[in-house]
Amino acid sequence: MARTDRVLLIALAVLLLSLLANFCLGASGVTVGQIAGAIFRGDRQSVAARIFLYVRLPRALAAMLAGSALAVAGLLLQKVLRNPLAAPSIIGINSGAGLCALIVMALLPSLTALAPFAAFAGALLAAFAVYLLARLTGASKSTIVLAGVAVNSLLGAAMDAIVTIVPDAAVSRSAFSIGGFANVTMRQLGFALPFWIAGLLIALIFQRELQLMSLGDDVAQSLGLHAERFRAVFLIAAAMLAGAAVSFAGLVGFVGLITPHMTGLLCKNDTRLQTPIAAVFGAALCLVCDLIARTAFAPYELPVGIVLSFLGAPFFLYLLIQRKRSNRHESA
Helix, strand or coil, rough: CCHHHHHHHHHHHEEEEEHHHHHCCCCCCCCCHHHHHHHHHHCCHHHHHHHHHHHHHHHHHHHHHHHHHHHHHHHHHHEEEEEEEECCCCCCCHHHHHHHHHHHHEEEEEEEEHHHHHHHHHHHHHHHHHHHHHHHCCCCHHHHHHHHHHHHHHHHHHHHHHHHHHHHHHHHHHHHHHCCCCCHHHHHHHHHHHHHHHHHHHHHHHHHHHHHHHCCCCCCEEEEHHHHHHHHHHHHHHHHHHHHHHHHHHCCCHHHHHHHHHHHHHCCCCCCCCCHHHHHHHHHHHHHHHHHHHHHHCCCCCCHHHHHHHHHHHHHHHHHHHHHHHHHHHHC
């Protein structure tokens, strides 16, 4: 069995264990035996069944969907932009999705079903804005991140302006900016699911082209790949995935930064299954962090975005230090 096959099996095992733990543990004190008994009896009105069907199940599915979407979006961005620091939460894609979703929720509360479509549009605009800014100013690896930080700040200011003009949006903005899965419904997941499926299918179908893009435009062109065309395709896929996650989970950060690096470390030079492995590990990461968020201080609960920030911020600093060291070695 190849190394990546073993890694995928381990990732699936971790995901399954994380999912079972999320189903079994919680602040309510309902045991897995009570949940299983209520489900097997078909008793949908019991406390145990209602907690499982309307709280734990939607929340676990939301964590899996958001985690896998953000992980694959981060992988696509890092490969296409050839920058290890590129991630939806860092270069402004999440903020673009969040701004458009917030506009719908604040100004068109009767049309919340449009939030995933608005989030996708915002993510796509932010992705292309970052890419165009980087192209205009040199398109170096550091320029892409700096352009993303600038776009991120601009979009964050726009969200704050909306809250100032429409004070009723303040609650949505606060919960949205931190990110979490506490109040996600199956209906919200249903609206986001088509974007998740479309983005993931693009990433899976064009895995070979993605690896060629990661080698640089010149190499990709020499091997017969239309680099600009596929860059647009992968940016659209990343926007679909990030928009799907942000539409119901808010600005959950750092999943798209941590997971691709962890996947690359485990897969080494074998990239055959890198995309599905990233998706599975991303889903497991969000499940584990959400479990910590709702059980560590029970009956009080932390938003999962806070737990991810505690993990992601030191990791981001570690990457910056590593890049600085590698640059020193290259110049020496």
